[in-house]
Amino acid sequence: MGRHTRAVSTAPLPEKAADTSAEQAWPVRVLSMKIADYVDKMSALWVEGQVVQINKRANTAYLVLRDPDVDMSLSVSISVHALAAMGTPMVEGARVVLQAKPSFWTKRGTLSLDARQIRPVGVGDLLARIEILKQRLAAEGLFDDDRKRALPFIPRTVGLITGRASAAEKDVVENARRRWPSVQFAVREVAVQGANTVTEVSEALRELDADRSVDVIIIARGGGAAEELLPFSNEALLRAVANAVTPIISAIGHDIDTPLLDHVADWRASTPTDAGKRVVPDAAEEHHRLEQLAGRARHALRHRIGHERQLVAAQRSRPVMADPTALVRRHQEQVTALRGRASERLLARLHRASDQVGHLASQVRALSPQSTLERGYAVVQHPDGRIVMDQADLSPDDLLRVRVARGDFGVRTVGRGSETTAPYAGAPR
Known part of the structure; x- marks a missing residue:
């Protein structure tokens, strides 16, 4: 009861290969019979190939006919009488043409040829x-x-x-x-x-x-x-x-x-x-050729060295090469002259600048406060360093500082204007 059973189809099998399907497939025997029927309908034909194997059994000879251009072969059966009719003994490797009827063996599914006539292919035909x-x-x-x-x-x-x-x-x-x-x-x-x-x-x-x-x-x-x-x-x-x-x-x-x-x-x-x-x-020829090339190379090298030596001698014979320092001395003289001129101009410029500095120094000394003091003038200052510019800034008994050309000293005011009996502060001495 637990076994699965497969339903057996009772429908007729398709007649044509194009009508088959996964549900209605041909059994192998049917396919073999169909191929055999198709092959049986073929007419006898002539085929060419190369015999690669010969076996004779009683009245029948079995050959293996191979395509000489590709690895493909077919089995051929032929009567020994038809084989003997060739006139020349059959040997393996011979090129032949034979008339045969194709046949298909359904049990093994193999194609073979049933030969009726066989002829050797002559050398002239092959050429x-x-x-x-x-x-x-x-x-x-x-x-x-x-x-x-x-x-x-x-x-x-x-x-x-x-x-x-x-x-x-x-x-x-x-x-x-x-x-x-x-x-x-x-x-x-x-x-x-x-x-x-x-x-x-x-x-x-x-x-x-x-x-x-x-x-x-x-x-x-x-x-x-x-x-x-x-x-x-x-x-x-x-x-x-x-x-x-x-x-x-x-x-x-x-x-x-x-x-x-x-x-x-x-x-x-x-x-x-x-x-x-x-x-x-050839190793000997190549060795000889190398010796020839080496000799030519030595000759070319000696010629090149000789030519270069001639060029060097010609260069050394020139005046500039006889006294190589001549050209340098001329330039050295030019450099020395230029350095002398540069030194003279620099000294002249320094002298002029020194005169200018001395002149400016004289002007500075003439305009400096010290020069004014040396002419007898004095500078009067308050204790806090302010310069006395107006007598209104002074009061009696103020302590002042008086700076002269060579030193300074203190004074005290006693009055204003005409009231004072002391010398006029700031007047020439």
């Missing part, structure tokens, strides 16, 4: 397609010189992408170290032939390009048939090289081999040996 790709990439500007990056003069580390235990690796490393013994390599050994070439080379390229200590990358492979070098004209690999940040050297095959990688890379080496010589400078 024609490469030429079309070359024109398209050139139109996009992937081959332009202004995209080429300069190679470093002395790289810290050289990235090398090459075959496993290949002669190309030996040629690059030995020739580079013969020229510059301290050069360091980061080697990535990959497949340089077959179905996995593009994938492994591209992955190694991305790894080395992300390493900031790697200053240049060499992609090297020895010579071979034209079809063996086809992976180095693969569009996916070419675009990976074009998008790389690190400068790249292409060293594929011999001088006559020109895969499209040669056009996209920043520098093309005719052979792996040539790449080893180009990636680093």
Whole structure:
């Protein structure tokens, strides 16, 4: 009674995918059957790819057909009789076109191809397609010189992408170290032939390009048939090289081999040996060049010193340099004369000022009260220091102070005007 039960819908399932909803969803089996029905309605078609795996079981051969430009593949089944009708043995890495009918296995939800015919793609057809790709990439500007990056003069580390235990690796490393013994390599050994070439080379390229200590990358492979070098004209690999940040050297095959990688890379080496010589400078040549530059520098320095010595000698031969104090003496005489004139004018000015001071002093002495006293006059003062200006201010028997030229003395009044019998105070003595 306590269990929750889910109501089972008895409504019919939608016929179209657009009519499904969260409430009316297709079961997985229905979706698989719908896809199978849709695939079954497709007509037989021709498809191109690269065979990367072959398995034969009784009368049926099972192939894995891979797109050479992207990491995508499909399973293919074909009768061994149709496979034998190719005329040439099927090998992994071969490029083929086949006529097949798509089929969808509902139990696993996988798409496969049921092939009826299979044909190898000839080298001529592949080269024609490469030429079309070359024109398209050139139109996009992937081959332009202004995209080429300069190679470093002395790289810290050289990235090398090459075959496993290949002669190309030996040629690059030995020739580079013969020229510059301290050069360091980061080697990535990959497949340089077959179905996995593009994938492994591209992955190694991305790894080395992300390493900031790697200053240049060499992609090297020895010579071979034209079809063996086809992976180095693969569009996916070419675009990976074009998008790389690190400068790249292409060293594929011999001088006559020109895969499209040669056009996209920043520098093309005719052979792996040539790449080893180009990636680093020759230490002996650089040492010789340094000696030459040092000799030229010494010669230029000696020439410059000699020229400067001539200039110094010419300057010392001038009269002013023969007697360096002559110019100073002339100015010294002018300064001495100016100082003499200044002293004379200052003395004259002082004499005139002294006369003026003496004259003013005489005037001051003549006008001073002391001078008046010396002529016989006296100054009469009240006890409080007031000067007697009017006899009305005096009373009989007042004590007064009389100041004369040489000292002072006290007097006492005895009367006013004609009443007084004492000498007139303030009259000349």
